[in-house]
Amino acid sequence: MSDFLEQYGAGDERRGKIVKRVVISLAALLVVAGILFYCFHTFRQERQAKRFFELLAAHDYKQAYALWGCTDANPCRDYPMTSFLQDWGPPAVSVSRFEVLDGESCGSGVIVDVDAGAAGDKKLWVERDSLVIGFTPPWPNVAPGECPQQDRIYNWVRDLKYRLHGRTYR
Secondary structure (H helix, E strand, C coil), X not given: CXXXXXXXXXXXXXHHHHHHHHHHHHHHHHHHHHHHHHHHCCHHHHHXXXXXXXXXXXXXXXXXXXXXXXXXXXXXXXXXXXHHHHHHCCCCCCCCCCEEEEXXXXXXXXXXXXXXXXXXXXXXXXXXXXXXXXXXXXXXCCCCCCCCCXXXXXXXXXXXXXXXXXXXXX
16 A cells, blocks of 8 residues: 555656646747738738739730739729829839738738839738739728727737838838
């Protein structure tokens, strides 16, 4: 009987170490997953904006216009190709270098901020599901190109991102 009681509780230390490792591993996994989600949840929309500016730089305006959901077979009634060329053609926008700075989730789409070099900063709206590009919607009581649902934490992180690019927001 005394041999049995001498071994009592011998596995508790090992079990405690295992539980501690599992908890720390799960916490680290959650932190990494959160960081990856934050970094990549607007990746597709940012890539679509990058593709748009690559087409503008290559002077392939027909394909760039198609990213707006407008084609020869299905032209946009409110945004014809002539208006598109006035907004994005060579005299208005000369894109030689560009950099996608930020993608901000906002409702059913993403506002993508692009530094288009000599053409200046451009903000585009990219639909989350269809990846159709457009101008940012005008919301009441909100500055143009801004999302009405911004929070303070997002603003702080966005400002940090801009500082890393050597810029300031606004």
